[in-house]
Amino acid sequence: MNHELIPIFDGHNDALTRLWLSEDADPVHAFIHQRLAGHLDLKRCQKAGFVGGMFAIFLPPFSYVKQHHPNKLFDQNATDFTQQQIEQICLEQLDLAQTLVQRSENIKICTSVADIQRCHVQQKLAIVLHMEGAEALQHNPDLLEVFYQAGLRSIGPLWNRQSRFGHGLNAKFPHSPDTGAGLTVEGKAFLKRCANKKIVVDVSHMNERAFWDSIDILQQPIVATHSNAHALCPQARNLTDAQLKAIRDSKGMVGINFDVAFLRADGQRNADTPIDVILDHLDYMMDRLGEEYIGFGSDFDGALISTELEDVTGLHKLIERMQQRDYSLKLIEKICQRNWLDALNRIWL
Numbered sequence: 324m325n326h327e328l329i330p331i332f333d334g335h336n337d338a339l340t341r342l343w344l345s346e347d348a349d350p351v352h353a354f355i356h357q358r359l360a361g362h363l364d365l366k367r368c369q370k371a372g373f374v375g376g377m378f379a380i381f382l383p384p385f386s387y388v389k390q391h392h393p394n395k396l397f398d399q400n401a402t403d404f405t406q407q408q409i410e411q412i413c414l415e416q417l418d419l420a421q422t423l424v425q426r427s428e429n430i431k432i433c434t435s436v437a438d439i440q441r442c443h444v445q446q447k448l449a450i451v452l453h454m455e456g457a458e459a460l461q462h463n464p465d466l467l468e469v470f471y472q473a474g475l476r477s478i479g480p481l482w483n484r485q486s487r488f489g490h491g492l493n494a495k496f497p498h499s500p501d502t503g504a505g506l507t508v509e510g511k512a513f514l515k516r517c518a519n520k521k522i523v524v525d526v527s528h529m530n531e532r533a534f535w536d537s538i539d540i541l542q543q544p545i546v547a548t549h550s551n552a553h554a555l556c557p558q559a560r561n562l563t564d565a566q567l568k569a570i571r572d573s574k575g576m577v578g579i580n581f582d583v584a585f586l587r588a589d590g591q592r593n594a595d596t597p598i599d600v601i602l603d604h605l606d607y608m609m610d611r612l613g614e615e616y617i618g619f620g621s622d623f624d625g626a627l628i629s630t631e632l633e634d635v636t637g638l639h640k641l642i643e644r645m646q647q648r649d650y651s652l653k654l655i656e657k658i659c660q661r662n663w664l665d666a667l668n669r670i671w672l
């Protein structure tokens with residue numbers, strides 16, 4: 324089997340945030356024409372058969388920016404971002420996505436599965452805009468419309484910190500996903516607004532109570548864009564068997580996260596980790612979810628990835644491992660792309 328022919332659509336990457344943080348003079352140019360440090364750029368995606376994915380707009384933690392990218396701070400004496408700055412950072416990342424499209428005819432922002440499939444035929448990189456953590460939308464409800472009009476079709480309402488929508492999930496390893504209170508009243512109202520607009524609601528960074536709150540509120544399939552099996556790696560971010568069952572019952576979707584700390588049984592951040600552990604999570608979750616509701620959620624550019632995988636061009640190794648485990652070609656194609664497109668259709672149509 325020629326794995327070059329197997330297209331890959333991925334549930335989560337942080338390339339837009341990396342572009343925003345980049346100190347390259349023209350990171351958009353580097354992404355399109357050269358090689359930009361990190362896990363993916365246009366040429367490597369094309370080489371890998373990576374036809375598209377969910378690209379996150381993400382507010383990096385203030386402490387991280389202060390330590391590693393102090394030039395991105397608006398005020399060197401500040402102790403946190405203001406709400407206005409949070410909104411600006413997310414709008415700047417949206418602008419980067421739009422600039423990629425303006426400057427390359429081989430990149431497109433997609434708002435439907437038909438769009439994504441057209442991109443595939445035309446050999447364009449399909450960007451589905453996602454927002455990871457919705458702090459930018461917590462004060463000004465009109466901003467949701469601005470981002471929606473620009474193509475945003477997926478939102479993870481919570482990240483690892485407290486917001487007006489809920490309590491952040493921030494627990495040491497090992498830990499159950501039950502880390503405290505769930506969605507706030509405002510968070511629940513926000514989910515309903517997303518559902519009314521048929522926006523994907525991503526539960527990947529929710530604690531367990533917020534997860535079950537979401538199950539109660541949402542009539543649509545439940546999606547965890549980049550999470551793994553808690554039974555194999557007891558990270559609070561990973562999904563219990565009961566959560567996996569609820570996702571299956573909703574005809575939802577899970578994208579497997581390649582971050583070694585979310586894969587390894589000991590939770591260690593150690594890049595010297597064989598990629599078989601990704602296959603172990605795949606096998607385990609497929610037993611619970613079935614073959615329809617599982618795909619990739621790499622977390623490229625936001626994760627510590629196994630040196631064996633290295634970057635987007637290493638994805639063929641995962642395909643080879645699936646072949647070695649006797650996955651059929653049909654099943655491999657579903658995991659690599661089809662399941663994601665079907666899940667998006669179930670929510671967007």
Ligand SMILES: [Zn+2]
Binds near residue numbers: 527528549
């Ligand atoms: Zn994440």
